[in-house]
Amino acid sequence: MHKVLIIGAGGVGKVVAHKCAMLPEVFGEITLASRTLSKCKAIAAEVKERTGRDIATAQVDADQVAETSELIRKTGAKLLINVALPYQDLTLMDACLEAGCDYMDTANYEPKDLAKFEYKWQWEYQERFQQAGRSALLGSGFDPGVTNIFTAWALKHHFDEIHTLDIIDVNGGDHGQAFATNFNPEINIREVTAACRHWEDGQFVETPAMSTHQGFTCPEEVGSYEIYRMYHEELESLVKHIPTIKRAQFWMSFSPNYLKHLEVLQNVGMTRIDPVSYQGQEIIPLQFLKAVLPDPGDLGKTTQGRTCIGNIITGIRDGKPKAIYIYNICDHEACFAEVGSQAISYTTGVPAMIGAKQMLTSDWAKPGVWNMEQHDADGFMADLNEHGLPWKCIELDAEAAAKLSVL
Numbered sequence: 001m002h003k004v005l006i007i008g009a010g011g012v013g014k015v016v017a018h019k020c021a022m023l024p025e026v027f028g029e030i031t032l033a034s035r036t037l038s039k040c041k042a043i044a045a046e047v048k049e050r051t052g053r054d055i056a057t058a059q060v061d062a063d064q065v066a067e068t069s070e071l072i073r074k075t076g077a078k079l080l081i082n083v084a085l086p087y088q089d090l091t092l093m094d095a096c097l098e099a100g101c102d103y104m105d106t107a108n109y110e111p112k113d114l115a116k117f118e119y120k121w122q123w124e125y126q127e128r129f130q131q132a133g134r135s136a137l138l139g140s141g142f143d144p145g146v147t148n149i150f151t152a153w154a155l156k157h158h159f160d161e162i163h164t165l166d167i168i169d170v171n172g173g174d175h176g177q178a179f180a181t182n183f184n185p186e187i188n189i190r191e192v193t194a195a196c197r198h199w200e201d202g203q204f205v206e207t208p209a210m211s212t213h214q215g216f217t218c219p220e221e222v223g224s225y226e227i228y229r230m231y232h233e234e235l236e237s238l239v240k241h242i243p244t245i246k247r248a249q250f251w252m253s254f255s256p257n258y259l260k261h262l263e264v265l266q267n268v269g270m271t272r273i274d275p276v277s278y279q280g281q282e283i284i285p286l287q288f289l290k291a292v293l294p295d296p297g298d299l300g301k302t303t304q305g306r307t308c309i310g311n312i313i314t315g316i317r318d319g320k321p322k323a324i325y326i327y328n329i330c331d332h333e334a335c336f337a338e339v340g341s342q343a344i345s346y347t348t349g350v351p352a353m354i355g356a357k358q359m360l361t362s363d364w365a366k367p368g369v370w371n372m373e374q375h376d377a378d379g380f381m382a383d384l385n386e387h388g389l390p391w392k393c394i395e396l397d398a399e400a401a402a403k404l405s406v407l
């Protein structure tokens, strides 16, 4: 039985709190802390109602290292689960080193004034974590997270060498709103408006955002969607740790309605992340936009449909070409019935809980800073099946894999 400290009481934090509370034999004492204490208390009340368990709550500004390390010491936490925002990654890693606690998150650090998605800043902590005998796990959500684990598991069980990787993230859900993002609007819009980068023959190739797209039909009648190639952070760590990969691409589905709204918002300057002067004070347009958009944590009540996220992987096994598709399908309404959240928060929060479980109960917590694919994938894959995100793996022929056709 271990003590954990969850930081961030948003859509993802709510799922993590519920799923940890459902495993008392691993997560013995849970504290949920965020900037706004009332959000933690509301989640704690829901957890109590659904699971019968009490979780402690606290107020903390995770940008402040001393404040956070004091809270870590007070709670006696062995592991800090960071589901606040990527901006807090480095201060939370510092707080963990100061207080003597392991660390994990679901998204890589990005500076507030620069939408740059790189592991560089967090990889630089490698030596400090090693010297302190502490462990950090980076990116234990779905993508990054499960997509890294799918790739590592495929390499262990299906391939001698992986040559191509296509990660396809489809959200076939409908929330009934004119425009909303599935997770934190500021982080989401920074991500989707960034230039696309994909890995080809030993280097990242940059193309304009949303300029490459194609149709994709999901298995199990989730439907057909237009998917757009974009940059996603797991590409950086996967091509580093699996150097046989010749091409790696990430694709995400967007509805024409989402893209229409995004285009207008971009054209009028509402997605800018540099400060503008408004009535005597400086505001960041994208942060103001977040304040007027629906809170993704509230979308659960109205969201219907399913997500389908998976990897098409090709390579060689025993000298012969091979291709597989590994995927999970998740139902928005089933997630809401279980933990009161839609599937995007659920598909992030469940792998965060499983990553935490691996760190507390397996050999994952070795000293240093690690990406998911650097750990053995088997226990995590088994836990996905057990804790709400069952997956399937099917073989494809080479032609189908090249066309991203999985039926």
Ligand code: NDP
Pocket (backbone or CB within 6 Å): 007, 008, 009, 010, 011, 012, 013, 033, 034, 035, 036, 039, 060, 061, 062, 063, 083, 084, 085, 086, 088, 106, 107, 139, 140, 141, 142, 143, 144, 145, 182, 183, 184, 185, 187, 296, 297, 344, 347, 348
């Ligand atoms: P939300 O905006 O819903 O929640 C973020 C929470 O963090 C809020 O409760 C907020 O508190 C809190 N927070 C922000 N700044 C601070 C701070 N300085 N100190 C303490 N708490 C703070 O975001 P989501 O739940 O949608 O996303 C959480 C994380 O999950 C993000 O990093 C996101 O990038 C990541 N994510 C990862 C995915 C994956 O598959 N890997 C997919 C989706 C999301 P308050 O409300 O009081 O301001």
